Amino acid sequence: MYQFLYNLIGNEIIAGLLVAVVPLTIILVFALFGIWLERKVSAHMQDRLGPMRTGWHGWLQTVADLMKMLQKEDIIAHDADKSLYNIAPVLVFTGSFAAFAVIPFSSKLLGSEVEVGIFYLLAISSMVVAGILMAGWSSNNKYSLLGAMRAAAQIVSYEIPTALVVLSMIMFTGTLSLDKMSQMQTSSFWNWNIFGGAVFGLSKFLLIPFMFVGATIMFISTLAEVNRVPFDIPEAESELVAGYFTEYCGMKWGMFMLSEYGNMFAVSAVISILFLGGYQSPIGYLGNTIGASWLVPFEQGFWFIAKGLTLVFVQMWLRWTLPRLRVDQLMTVCWKYLIPYAFLNLIIIGIISIL
Amino acid sequence: MALKTETMVLNMGPQHPSTHGVLRLELEIEGELIISVKPHIGYLHRCFEKHAEAMSYPQVVPYTDRLDYLASMGNNFGYVVAAEKLMGIQVSERVEYIRVIMAELQRIASHLVAIATNGADIGALTPFLYLFRDREYILSLFEMTCGGRMLYNYMWIGGLSHDIHPDFVRKTKEFIKHFRPTVVELNNLLTFNKIFIERTANIGVLPLDTAINFGASGPVLRGSGLAFDVRKEDPYSIYNRLDFEIPTGKGLVGTVGDCWDRYYVRVLEMEQSLRIIEQLIDNIPEGDVQSAIPKRIKPPKGTVYSRVENPRGELGYFIISDGNLNPFRVKVRAPSFVNLELMGELSKGHLVADVIAILGSLDIVLGEIDR
Numbered sequence: 129m130y131q132f133l134y135n136l137i138g139n140e141i142i143a144g145l146l147v148a149v150v151p152l153t154i155i156l157v158f159a160l161f162g163i164w165l166e167r168k169v170s171a172h173m174q175d176r177l178g179p180m181r182t183g184w185h186g187w188l189q190t191v192a193d194l195m196k197m198l199q200k201e202d203i204i205a206h207d208a209d210k211s212l213y214n215i216a217p218v219l220v221f222t223g224s225f226a227a228f229a230v231i232p233f234s235s236k237l238l239g240s241e242v243e244v245g246i247f248y249l250l251a252i253s254s255m256v257v258a259g260i261l262m263a264g265w266s267s268n269n270k271y272s273l274l275g276a277m278r279a280a281a282q283i284v285s286y287e288i289p290t291a292l293v294v295l296s297m298i299m300f301t302g303t304l305s306l307d308k309m310s311q312m313q314t315s316s317f318w319n320w321n322i323f324g325g326a327v328f329g330l331s332k333f334l335l336i337p338f339m340f341v342g343a344t345i346m347f348i349s350t351l352a353e354v355n356r357v358p359f360d361i362p363e364a365e366s367e368l369v370a371g372y373f374t375e376y377c378g379m380k381w382g383m384f385m386l387s388e389y390g391n392m393f394a395v396s397a398v399i400s401i402l403f404l405g406g407y408q409s410p411i412g413y414l415g416n417t418i419g420a421s422w423l424v425p426f427e428q429g430f431w432f433i434a435k436g437l438t439l440v441f442v443q444m445w446l447r448w449t450l451p452r453l454r455v456d457q458l459m460t461v462c463w464k465y466l467i468p469y470a471f472l473n474l475i476i477i478g479i480i481s482i483l
Numbered sequence: 484m485a486l487k488t489e490t491m492v493l494n495m496g497p498q499h500p501s502t503h504g505v506l507r508l509e510l511e512i513e514g515e516l517i518i519s520v521k522p523h524i525g526y527l528h529r530c531f532e533k534h535a536e537a538m539s540y541p542q543v544v545p546y547t548d549r550l551d552y553l554a555s556m557g558n559n560f561g562y563v564v565a566a567e568k569l570m571g572i573q574v575s576e577r578v579e580y581i582r583v584i585m586a587e588l589q590r591i592a593s594h595l596v597a598i599a600t601n602g603a604d605i606g607a608l609t610p611f612l613y614l615f616r617d618r619e620y621i622l623s624l625f626e627m628t629c630g631g632r633m634l635y636n637y638m639w640i641g642g643l644s645h646d647i648h649p650d651f652v653r654k655t656k657e658f659i660k661h662f663r664p665t666v667v668e669l670n671n672l673l674t675f676n677k678i679f680i681e682r683t684a685n686i687g688v689l690p691l692d693t694a695i696n697f698g699a700s701g702p703v704l705r706g707s708g709l710a711f712d713v714r715k716e717d718p719y720s721i722y723n724r725l726d727f728e729i730p731t732g733k734g735l736v737g738t739v740g741d742c743w744d745r746y747y748v749r750v751l752e753m754e755q756s757l758r759i760i761e762q763l764i765d766n767i768p769e770g771d772v773q774s775a776i777p778k779r780i781k782p783p784k785g786t787v788y789s790r791v792e793n794p795r796g797e798l799g800y801f802i803i804s805d806g807n808l809n810p811f812r813v814k815v816r817a818p819s820f821v822n823l824e825l826m827g828e829l830s831k832g833h834l835v836a837d838v839i840a841i842l843g844s845l846d847i848v849l850g851e852i853d854r
Binding site for chain 2: 174278357361369448449450455457
């Protein structure tokens with residue numbers, strides 16, 4: 129994308145800034161939209177209407193909320209560790225939004241074409257844990273501390289099944305680059321990795337069930353990584369009030385909130401790249417058919433966001449259906465079920481791909 | 484060298500999302516493990532019992548509304564039954580029928596809140612709203628009858644404040660028809676949900692002898708397996724003529740007396756209440772609901788203890804009369820107060836998250852604990 133913009137504008141600095149600004153804007157808009165969507169989804173699931181007054185079906189509600197949060201007084205608890213307290217939301221926000229740098233929205237809209245994209249993504253999203261622990265500790269609040277302890281244990285544990293599934297996909301595709309992974313699954317949904325990828329013959333059909341298992345494990349463990357129901361114990365509002373961000377208010381709280389929704393989309397994007405063909409269209413491109421190749425990247429962007437939003441919707445759907453697990457049950461799910469199955473899946477996919 | 488460790492005291496409440504009002508729980512925890520739980524009460528104390536001494540007998544009725552504010556009809560009922568027993572008033576059949584219908588509707592409404600909040604504490608927010616939607620039907624029935632949606636002041640000594648609305652019978656039947664499928668929906672969505680069972684089965688197990696020793700009553704006692712219900716054991720009003728069963732905890736998914744059993748007893752009791760209403764709704768006798776209200780209420784000297792089955796358990800009123808217009812003493816045996824005492828016993832050795840599940844399954848109302 130940088131190269132494209134550089135050719136277009138001819139100025140290094142402006143092109144570089146645009147590369148940084150455009151995806152960030154998209155993500156911020158998504159976070160705003162995600163919060164609105166969550167409220168509408170929950171409302172319609174619960175026989176309510178949700179926000180209706182601010183704009184058409186309340187679509188401006190989150191914007192209004194954000195304006196309110198920006199104007200709020202920034203209260204810092206008296207006994208809080210001020211520097212850590214102030215850094216924590218920034219760190220969480222950065223961690224979740226920096227992940228978008230390597231996510232290919234389409235073959236043209238890609239922040240940075242890093243060869244080790246997926247590795248970078250796993251690494252940068254781990255920063256969130258540090259931020260959460262800082263927030264919990266520096267607030268000097270027992271609920272925050274409990275929430276941060278739970279969050280750290282949970283996120284670190286659930287990174288293992290995620291990493292194992294990612295590893296199996298790296299083995300299968302032979303690349304760490306998210307863009308290349310997406311390119312491999314081109315031309316039809318039958319070539320998506322969840323359907324055994326763009327290979328032919330018996331091994332493709334052998335792979336399909338294990339790919340489904342892998343995708344399911346990935347979905348469950350990323351659900352836990354972004355602290356969503358049924359794994360929302362770090363911020364379980366009926367137990368810990370608000371978990372690690374109990375003491376935060378105003379825009380600092382807003383940053384936690386935005387990063388949560390940013391994270392939701394980020395993990396959905398990763399799943400769709402690994403398993404659901406990334407930005408590839410399931411049915412071919414209109415742009416290619418009518419001979420307007422400039423249309424293709426836009427179509428790709430559409431498909432990518434559609435896939436991401438579908439997964440986000442499933443996350444919301446689960447949130448408003450299921451109760452919450454307890455902290456020990458959460459660990460049981462991870463260590464006794466997800467990790468062994470992810471390991472097994474890794475080995476089986478490895479064996480089948482060399483067949 | 485062993486590290487020096489100490490337990491942490493976590494103050495849960497009085498302002499906390501799931502302490503059901505203004506209860507303060509002092510948790511002593513080691514990591515997430517509970518060492519001890521101490522409930523602190525009194526944040527909602529309104530001197531009901533002292534107030535009652537300064538008012539005439541009928542004037543006490545509105546104050547009973549505020550005891551268990553989720554089951555105001557039941558509180559009214561208990562008080563008027565006690566006062567009528569003291570004065571030897573016989574009310575008409577119509578009044579009895581309407582009172583029982585109201586009390587059973589109130590029982591359903593109250594159990595809906597109990598089930599909903601228990602689910603919401605565990606994280607299931609959608610059933611909460613579904614159940615509140617259904618509770619709305621009952622509240623509108625009450626509103627239609629007496630104008631109140633929460634505090635009714637409906638049952639008076641010797642009668643009722645208003646007769647039922649002409650539409651009441653039809654709407655109640657509509658409600659019954661609407662409500663049965665929603666219980667099935669609730670069971671599918673929450674009761675037999677795997678995660679919900681994981682969170683409540685084998686948690687906070689209350690053995691029967693402990694329950695009896697602590698004086699527990701209502702769904703808490705029945706969840707432990709004893710079919711004790713004041714409506715059957717010591718029938719008041721017209722309950723001895725009605726056909727209904729007393730559901731008890733059977734340990735269907737865990738141990739007898741766990742949180743799930745207490746929860747499920749409430750679900751089953753709603754069905755029994757529907758049965759009672761169905762038996763009565765079509766044959767409410769004709770008559771005047773206010774004919775038996777005495778002009779001047781001045782009971783003879785004496786004492787009376789009368790108990791009714793409120794949604795939360797055995798609600799008892801002990802009234803001492805010295806022959807004046809005001810009662811000399813009104814003492815309330817509040818079921819939530821007694822059931823809350825079990826909190827420390829049930830929570831030992833569980834995790835912080837379980838405390839919430841246990842508290843939700845005890846279903847306390849601070850209004851009647853603090854009085």
